Amino acid sequence: MTPFRHRAPPRRRHQRGNALILALLALAVTGLGAATALQNKRVELKRDAGAAEATVLERLRNGVQATVHEHLAAIQQGQSIVKDGVTVDAVAVDGELVWSPTIEQLRTMGYLPSGWLNTRSSLNDGAYGITFRRVPAGCAPVTCDVEGLVAIRAPVLDGGPGSPVDGVLIGPILTRSGADGGVSLATAPATIQGFNGTWSHPNPVPGNPAGVVAMRVGTNTGGFSQFVRIGDRRDPNLGGDLSAAGNLSVRGSSVVTGKAEFGGDALVQGAIRVGNTEATSCATVAPDGVLSIACAGVLNTRTAIFEDVSGNRSEILPSGMTTTGRMQSADGFRSGSNVLFGASDPHAVTVAGGEFFVRGAAGNLVSLEGGNLRVGGVVSGQRLSLAEVVAEGSACESTGVDAAATQISVTADRSLAVCVAGRWVTSFRMGSAGGPCATEGGAATDLSDGQSLICRDHQYLRTSALLSKFVLVSTMALQMSGGPLRVQKPVCPTSGSTVAERLIILSPNNEDAAFAGPATFSGINRFATDLGDTWDVYLERSAGNTALGGNLIASIYCYYR
Structure with a gap:
């Protein structure tokens, strides 16, 4: 067992030293x-x-x-x-x-x-x-x-x-x-x-x-x-609306997946295209004003009216198309199977039905069928050319024309022929002076100068060679009884601008020369004096102009110079 040892208490001076240190430490802290x-x-x-x-x-x-x-x-x-x-x-x-x-x-x-x-x-x-x-x-x-x-x-x-x-x-x-x-x-x-x-x-x-x-x-x-700025190349990816009080200019492409609405005018300097892509655009409006429609190619409008700044107007209506100007077509105009001035034959009107009509308010004006032209009125023109040549006396038919109509054609000698009773008859014959002819007394016209010809002894003679300028109007017997006898002048027909001269020719019939004088006879005078519309006819002895009695023959003519 350890023995207990008594410790002495600490000394007081040791306590004073620790307190100083603590005080200094506290001051330092x-x-x-x-x-x-x-x-x-x-x-x-x-x-x-x-x-x-x-x-x-x-x-x-x-x-x-x-x-x-x-x-x-x-x-x-x-x-x-x-x-x-x-x-x-x-x-x-x-x-x-x-x-x-x-x-x-x-x-x-x-x-x-x-x-x-x-x-x-x-x-x-x-x-x-x-x-x-x-x-x-x-x-x-x-x-x-x-x-x-x-x-x-x-x-x-x-x-x-x-x-x-x-x-x-x-x-x-x-x-x-x-x-x-x-x-x-x-x-x-x-x-x-x-x-x-x-x-x-x-x-x-x-x-x-x-x-x-x-x-x-x-x-x-x-x-x-944070801001969308001028020249910004970023996508702002806005979550709401974008409003601009001024102008909005987009230099690049713009994609609008929804509906685009414009409250005012829209001015586009480039082309406007409608379609999935630029290559498959169905409709394009070019800057030069050309509108191109592809895909279905259909333009639907409530009223199809086209009018330019000058007022020229064209309308396509259920009743047809009307225009204030003229209509032009590079390949003609078509209605069903009929073609008007087509590109393959630009001068023709092709009628599939075989007959072409021009009608007015009163009905048919002109019709064409099988090469025949039928006109309800008068045909006038500068010339009429007849291409068919017929033989005189040959048969003719009224094919394609009215049975009551008269057909006209020409013969080989260029005479005009008329279809009469189913035969061609020459109505206006052509010939040549001195040339042969068949019908005695038949008339013709000279091909060289247009003079009239008459058939004599199977040969054409000029009518002017057979006819005189004197036309006998009448012949009468005049009974002379010792004085003048008045004779009425004739009325001569006019021939164009030529005025005929009226003439009287006196011929003896029987004359009583001894009636008025001695047996000695010197001669007889027969004459007429002009009084305008009449003549006075005289029969006189030459010696002394003594009137004689007797009969005269008066021949009265119209003379055309």
Whole structure:
């Protein structure tokens, strides 16, 4: 068994030493806590300052984004930005155009509030710098994107020059700007790096210091991507309606799966096609106004009326087609099996039924059947040509014409023949003077000069050679009784414009020469005097003009010169 040993109590001076140590330790802990609290307060103030700076940079970025959005087409074309009297020109830098609008220009153009005066950062007094350019280099204007920075043109450091980058101040800025915020790091100060390396941009501050803070602007930024913009090549995939107060211009193809409605006029500079694809379009309206209908090829209209700007009008109605102008056809006109002026025979009217009629209000005007022409009225023309040659005395028929009608033809000697009682009879014979003839006394017309001919002894003689110019009107016996005897003149028929001269010729019958004088006889005078419509006839002795008695024969003529 272990013996119990008595311990003496600790000495008092040992207790005083431990208390001092504890007191010093407590003081140290208290001081450390105070220092930590002070440091935390300082960090909090820095974070607040960084957050405030982030709002300034964000407002500047929004103003630049609005500028790019509104003037994207001009920027893509490399043109100046012009608004409200302000012009921002592009400057060539390393072969590429760069736009660098100032804060004052943005404010004047309305992209910053009118009272905006802040041009330098509250973190380090660095000036705000704005630049943007077209990317990629050498892009075609319509395909160009725009990329640039809103940057603090001085590094954000934890102290003076040579101090490390102040991450406490920069952190809230990057947090606020998200993927579009960036900073130049000590490991790669020549480049502004975006979040997690999503983008990079050359450091815009000379000397490429670390700690340069910037926000990215342009068409590829997060803020810009929320909007459908001019020149945007993305599909916005809108979930609702799209309304535009102004004009809507689409340069590429547009696909509308639903119904498209237009409240006003629709002006299309290209062709309008209806169909599944361009290659299988069923209907096309070309820019030159040509309407082409394929597929079924049917045009359905309530009223088929066509009218041009000059008022020329054509209508297709159930009653037929009417037009104010003329109708033309390259292949004629067809009605059933009948063809009018077809392309294969452009001068013909083909009637399948074999008979063609021209009818008026009173009935048939003209009919054609089997080569026969039937006219209900008078046929007039410059010439009538008879091609058929018939033989005199041969049979003739009334085929194709009315039985009561008279047929006319010609013989081989070009005489005119008439169908009489089933035989051809020459009614107007042609011949030649001195030529043979068959019918004694028959008349004919000379083929050479048209003179009248008469058949004498089977030979044609000229009628003019057989007839005198004197036409005997009458012959009468005159009883003379010792004085003049009055005789009435005849009425001579006219022959065209020729007026006949009336003549009287006196011939002796018996004369009593001794009746009026001595036996001696010298001669007898027989004559007539013209009294207009009458003659006075005298019979006298030559010696002494003594009237004689006796009988005279008077022959009265009409003389045609």
